[in-house]
Amino acid sequence: MTWRDAIALARRSVGRRGGRAALTVLAVALGAALLSSLLIASTAAKQRVLDQVSEGGPLSGIKVDAAAPSPVALDSDNPRPGPPRRIDDAALQSIARLPDVVSVLPIIATPMVFEAPAVLPAAARATDNDGRPIFDSLIGIDLSRINDLPVTLLSGRLPDLGSQTEVAVTSDFLSRIGMTTQNAAAIVGTELTLGAPRDFDSGIGRRTRARWTRAEIVGVVSQDAGSGLVISSLDLARAAQAWTALSAPSTPPAPPTSPYADLFVVAHGLNRVTEVRTEINNVGYSTSAPESLITQVQRYVHVVELVLAGIGLIGLAIAALGISNAMLAAIRERRREIGVLKAVGATDRDVRRVFLVEAGTLGFVGGVLGATIGFVVARILATVVNSYLSSEGLQTVRLGVPVALLVAVIGGATLLALAAGTLPAIRAARMPARQAIGDE
Amino acid sequence: MRRYVVLTVVALVALGACSTASKSKGPASEPSTGPTITVLALGGSATEGDGVRDRLRDAWPYLVFETAFPRSTVFVNGALDDATLQHAITAQAPLAAQLKPDVIEVWLGADDVTARTPISLFRAEFHQLLDLLHASGARRIIVADLPPALGSTAPYNTAIHAQVAAAHAELVSLANVAIALGPTDGLTPQPDTASHRLIAAAFERRIDQNPG
Numbered sequence: 001m002t003w004r005d006a007i008a009l010a011r012r013s014v015g016r017r018g019g020r021a022a023l024t025v026l027a028v029a030l031g032a033a034l035l036s037s038l039l040i041a042s043t044a045a046k047q048r049v050l051d052q053v054s055e056g057g058p059l060s061g062i063k064v065d066a067a068a069p070s071p072v073a074l075d076s077d078n079p080r081p082g083p084p085r086r087i088d089d090a091a092l093q094s095i096a097r098l099p100d101v102v103s104v105l106p107i108i109a110t111p112m113v114f115e116a117p118a119v120l121p122a123a124a125r126a127t128d129n130d131g132r133p134i135f136d137s138l139i140g141i142d143l144s145r146i147n148d149l150p151v152t153l154l155s156g157r158l159p160d161l162g163s164q165t166e167v168a169v170t171s172d173f174l175s176r177i178g179m180t181t182q183n184a185a186a187i188v189g190t191e192l193t194l195g196a197p198r199d200f201d202s203g204i205g206r207r208t209r210a211r212w213t214r215a216e217i218v219g220v221v222s223q224d225a226g227s228g229l230v231i232s233s234l235d236l237a238r239a240a241q242a243w244t245a246l247s248a249p250s251t252p253p254a255p256p257t258s259p260y261a262d263l264f265v266v267a268h269g270l271n272r273v274t275e276v277r278t279e280i281n282n283v284g285y286s287t288s289a290p291e292s293l294i295t296q297v298q299r300y301v302h303v304v305e306l307v308l309a310g311i312g313l314i315g316l317a318i319a320a321l322g323i324s325n326a327m328l329a330a331i332r333e334r335r336r337e338i339g340v341l342k343a344v345g346a347t348d349r350d351v352r353r354v355f356l357v358e359a360g361t362l363g364f365v366g367g368v369l370g371a372t373i374g375f376v377v378a379r380i381l382a383t384v385v386n387s388y389l390s391s392e393g394l395q396t397v398r399l400g401v402p403v404a405l406l407v408a409v410i411g412g413a414t415l416l417a418l419a420a421g422t423l424p425a426i427r428a429a430r431m432p433a434r435q436a437i438g439d440e
Numbered sequence: 441m442r443r444y445v446v447l448t449v450v451a452l453v454a455l456g457a458c459s460t461a462s463k464s465k466g467p468a469s470e471p472s473t474g475p476t477i478t479v480l481a482l483g484g485s486a487t488e489g490d491g492v493r494d495r496l497r498d499a500w501p502y503l504v505f506e507t508a509f510p511r512s513t514v515f516v517n518g519a520l521d522d523a524t525l526q527h528a529i530t531a532q533a534p535l536a537a538q539l540k541p542d543v544i545e546v547w548l549g550a551d552d553v554t555a556r557t558p559i560s561l562f563r564a565e566f567h568q569l570l571d572l573l574h575a576s577g578a579r580r581i582i583v584a585d586l587p588p589a590l591g592s593t594a595p596y597n598t599a600i601h602a603q604v605a606a607a608h609a610e611l612v613s614l615a616n617v618a619i620a621l622g623p624t625d626g627l628t629p630q631p632d633t634a635s636h637r638l639i640a641a642a643f644e645r646r647i648d649q650n651p652g
Binding site: 115133164165191193195202203207209210211212213214215216239 | 476496497502505506511512513514515516517518520527530531535
């Protein structure tokens, strides 16, 4: 008997008992769906914490302050910086050349007066800030490298690269004008007036002139890249910073003159963060990173991952028992067929092959169906979780396409089905032809 | 056959889900960068915004900035309290040299009326100021004259009109605009909020007449 004959026989058998086959496939599919959805969910959590940590990304990021390291804050997540120190392009380049540094992103923070949208959304008018301008900072970031920065889009979109007329406001900005992230979408599309201040001596006293620009609020973000209420392109922030930098010298403390307020350094994995921080401190800059927090989260996520995988495997094992049961029932019903097969010359091996092909087919189809259902369920879960995270102003979970995981689930379901079908197949193969026909 | 169709549909659904999952957030590919217009306003107390409750929303230079120019405009209000022409030449005109504005809006003279600056000196200083502004390379210099509400403005307006014509600048006539002065905290009475809207409208009309 060839493989083709065995497949044809298995197919015919499955077709004859469609109801049972469908239920068996459904059992495998449910087990596989449970396993794949749980594994995808834990992988997404892992992607958010562990993968970004181990392969570089915002979580393995180190903030470099425009200050010298403080000798009293050696090993802290948020060390007190030392005296101010300029961060310019030369400093950026020297840090970029350090070993285990994946990328160095400049952050510009420049003082700014924000005139909230003249026509505030209805949601904000109830708790308007009396229309008073808001004095805070504009954060200029490299928008082309947004995925390397701790910035999460809550509503709308990010400003275009290099745009001089688009900004995104932070959730803190919404709080300042009496809005919440729940109604963040209402402010998108309105106009913000930005005034970069410059102090000067008018001859009759110290005065301030502003360089005013208008920008459309294209999005709302939650961000930890820098200290400020509004984010923009580096170009927009640089133009404002250049105006303010020409302020007349004031009495101490002097305004910061560093071209960059911070650098965001991405290390080559969490295990390199400490070394990179030490190297940056040796270059002469104060650093901070949430590494100890991440180490703890790492442990929790690993435990959760093991528990979820265990639950999924139990589901799949129950499905395998279902396959075994279905195959044993099939043998009982098909004794005559087995006897006829043997009578016309089929060997034990041929009979075993027919039953294994049938079990493998049920496992494979159930695995494909289960992996698909599991992926869809995981996406729905991710959407629900992300809407909650967004409403809380937290970074969202990015659900990738775990191709290897889905293939592994399908392969695992097929192998498990083959294993579950092995015993029934052996029993069928060993059945003497006379006994098989006689029992009928 | 039906089984194959079902399997194909399942595979397509899975592929569709995968393709939507791979989308990530990010900026749009079309950058909204473009040429910017720089506008500079020079003036005295009223131009700075004295006399209105919210100068950033109600003072005439900001109203013009908000309504007469595109979003990509950079605007600097160089006005200062009690600025006579002499003061403007020393404390405001250097801004033009530094900013290289495309458009300069000027409303000066009110404080000269109050200070009773001699007309001959006023004329010479206005000439000097417009020379300095021209030297900055501004495409348009738009100058407003003085409304009657400010007092004896006729001789000053004559000087302003003459200098504007000589310098090929553009005139915004406020002679027929019903400006009302309101009290300010211990300062000279200044145009009220409604008057600022009228002044802004006069400037906007002039800007719209010759948008190039």
